[in-house]
Amino acid sequence: MRPVPTAEPAAQLQQRKRTLPWAGRWLAVLCAVALVAACNETKVQPADPAASGELAPAQSASASLAAAVPAPWLIGADEPRGNAQAGAKLVADFECGRCHTGREIKPIRLESHCISCHQKVMRGGFDHKPEHVRWKENVVHLTATPSLRAVGRRWRYGWLVNFLRKPHDLRPALVQTMPQLALTQQQARDIATFLTGDFPPDPTADAHAAANLAKIDHGAGHTLLNDKGCGSCHEMSGVAPLKGLNAPEPGKHETRPAVILAPDLRFVRDRFRPGQLTNWLKQPHKLKRDTPMPETPMSASELDTIAAYLLYARLEPVKPHVAPKPLPLLSRRVGYAEVAEQVLNVTCRHCHGNPDDAVGDGGPGNTGGFGYRARGVNLTSYKYVAAGYLDAEGARHSLFEKMPDGQPRLIAALWARHAEVSGSPVDGLRGMPLGLPPLKAKEIQLIASWVAQGRPR
Ligand code: HEC
Ligand code: HEC
Ligand code: HEC
Numbered sequence: 001m002r003p004v005p006t007a008e009p010a011a012q013l014q015q016r017k018r019t020l021p022w023a024g025r026w027l028a029v030l031c032a033v034a035l036v037a038a039c040n041e042t043k044v045q046p047a048d049p050a051a052s053g054e055l056a057p058a059q060s061a062s063a064s065l066a067a068a069v070p071a072p073w074l075i076g077a078d079e080p081r082g083n084a085q086a087g088a089k090l091v092a093d094f095e096c097g098r099c100h101t102g103r104e105i106k107p108i109r110l111e112s113h114c115i116s117c118h119q120k121v122m123r124g125g126f127d128h129k130p131e132h133v134r135w136k137e138n139v140v141h142l143t144a145t146p147s148l149r150a151v152g153r154r155w156r157y158g159w160l161v162n163f164l165r166k167p168h169d170l171r172p173a174l175v176q177t178m179p180q181l182a183l184t185q186q187q188a189r190d191i192a193t194f195l196t197g198d199f200p201p202d203p204t205a206d207a208h209a210a211a212n213l214a215k216i217d218h219g220a221g222h223t224l225l226n227d228k229g230c231g232s233c234h235e236m237s238g239v240a241p242l243k244g245l246n247a248p249e250p251g252k253h254e255t256r257p258a259v260i261l262a263p264d265l266r267f268v269r270d271r272f273r274p275g276q277l278t279n280w281l282k283q284p285h286k287l288k289r290d291t292p293m294p295e296t297p298m299s300a301s302e303l304d305t306i307a308a309y310l311l312y313a314r315l316e317p318v319k320p321h322v323a324p325k326p327l328p329l330l331s332r333r334v335g336y337a338e339v340a341e342q343v344l345n346v347t348c349r350h351c352h353g354n355p356d357d358a359v360g361d362g363g364p365g366n367t368g369g370f371g372y373r374a375r376g377v378n379l380t381s382y383k384y385v386a387a388g389y390l391d392a393e394g395a396r397h398s399l400f401e402k403m404p405d406g407q408p409r410l411i412a413a414l415w416a417r418h419a420e421v422s423g424s425p426v427d428g429l430r431g432m433p434l435g436l437p438p439l440k441a442k443e444i445q446l447i448a449s450w451v452a453q454g455r456p457r
């Protein structure tokens with residue numbers, strides 16, 4: 001999703017850091033710039049004694065930097081490793097393979113793979129039936145996801161654990177996010193241990209590389225990003241906009257995979273292993289065979305300047321998502337047909353389907369999936385919507401039962417998605433539509449009005 005970067009005063013930055021879930025872990029900020037810094041002396045020693053001498057100036061240079069820029073690669077540095085075998089099983093149980101590919105992820109057949117099937121629709125693979133040609137226009141979401149190859153070579157383990165627990169938007173041009181899954185911290189550790197198994201973490205080497213990059217003058221970094229054309233795919237929110245991205249025509253959505261899949265470069269410091277960063281910039285394919293990121297010829301000093309800029313450039317905070325104000329209920333009559341046409345049939349029914357239409361698979365929101373047990377929510381017809389949902393004990397309840405704040409559960413789930421995207425998920429209620437952009441206030445108004453009018457047919 002594409003947030004709008006705006007400048008905010010530094011005082012607000014501090015405050016927002018505490019409110020954003022993925023920033024809330026910047027605990028180790030005061031712990032200077034690298035793991036080798038004094039406060040961690042007893043825990044982590046540089047592997048090579050000669051290197052520790054070399055690091056001394058970096059420590060002082062970066063100590064002043066650390067006052068302004070926290071050391072994000074310390075986030076989750078103390079996260080214990082999990083059990084890789086358990087992680088392998090969890091990856092299967094949570095069906096990561098329905099949306100991702102990767103060496104560690106078992107291939108899943110087309111009929112169940114959300115991304116591959118949508119790609120086939122877009123390629124015209126179902127055009128032999130005339131009534132299916134219109135499908136191409138309707139598929140907007142889940143047309144591309146990043147492959148999960150070479151995870152351990154690229155990202156820090158601690159970041160990965162925290163992201164799996166509390167995913168947040170990484171890619172400005174990708175409309176959906178990684179869905180919030182019902183994973184415990186231990187399960188996230190197990191999965192992260194499994195996915196990084198090919199290339200185990202080495203925080204000491206990363207700390208050295210980060211400290212070395214801190215010595216580099218990154219003043220020319222922004223100009224270099226522009227000159228090298230990085231902005232034709234990437235944004236870096238929090239710094240002056242990069243040149244080059246040709247946004248799609250108004251009303252059209254971006255479909256080029258290399259653009260959709262290019263992460264916002266502000267997150268590099270949160271997640272990328274500093275020890276691998278210049279290797280990645282130099283030859284991304286060497287680290288990850290199937291990456292859509294092209295190789296850009298650069299000198300060693302250009303590589304270092306860009307890497308240093310990505311890690312240390314001053315970032316302005318990004319304006320958080322603010323949920324729109326609820327609109328007053330409509331006074332005109334709203335019938336089920338309108339609600340179905342405007343909302344339920346557009347996105348909801350694809351995860352809350354009719355098992356009879358799809359060889360028993362009612363979608364993750366009905367018969368279960370992505371690690372969620374069967375909740376029995378079928379949103380394909382008036383009768384089924386009225387049939388409600390299953391609670392943890394398997395008892396049926398109405399989707400219109402009132403929550404403590406007086407809102408019907410169905411409406412509360414739609415606002416809960418706004419809350420998730422703002423960084424403050426609602427306890428015990430998953431935001432809907434799962435992992436997709438929150439509904440507009442007008443769409444929620446329509447459903448809320450229908451419910452308030454006694455749900456006419
Ligand atoms: C419904 C589809 C879906 C499922 C199921 C899913 N993911 Fe994702 N995942 C996504 C999308 C979409 C993104 C990209 C999010 C973004 O860029 O903001 C993503 C991103 C990620 C990332 C970051 C990758 C990168 O290149 O930035 C990791 C790691 C990840 N997922 C792991 C998992 C694991 C592990 C599972 C199973 C436990 C899983 N995902 C299940 C859709 C899914
Ligand atoms: C067998 C092929 C196939 C599979 C597998 C599949 N879809 Fe779809 N999906 C479609 C088609 C075809 C449409 C368009 C249907 C229409 O226009 O009525 C669609 C539309 C959608 C839409 C609404 C359009 C949009 O882009 O917002 C969503 C949401 C959706 N699918 C989610 C999923 C999810 C989540 C999964 C995996 C659990 C999945 N789909 C798996 C074929 C598939
Ligand atoms: C054609 C589009 C494109 C161009 C041009 C491009 N990149 Fe990328 N870049 C990507 C994509 C796509 C990814 C995600 C790769 C993957 O997951 O396989 C990526 C990943 C990255 C990452 C890792 C980000 C992370 O959070 O994991 C960095 C750093 C990066 N690019 C920097 C650059 C720089 C610097 C330039 C200019 C020299 C550049 N890119 C040019 C598409 C591009």
Ligand code: HEC
Nearest residue numbers: 347348351364365372375377389410413429430432433434
């Ligand atoms: C990508 C798949 C997906 C899409 C799209 C989706 N849902 Fe869901 N939905 C789920 C899953 C999975 C659950 C079960 C979540 C849980 O058990 O916490 C669920 C649960 C629900 C619940 C029960 C919530 C609760 O905790 O009691 C409601 C209500 C709901 N969905 C409504 C909707 C509506 C309305 C839409 C369309 C605007 C929608 N969903 C779109 C996957 C989806």
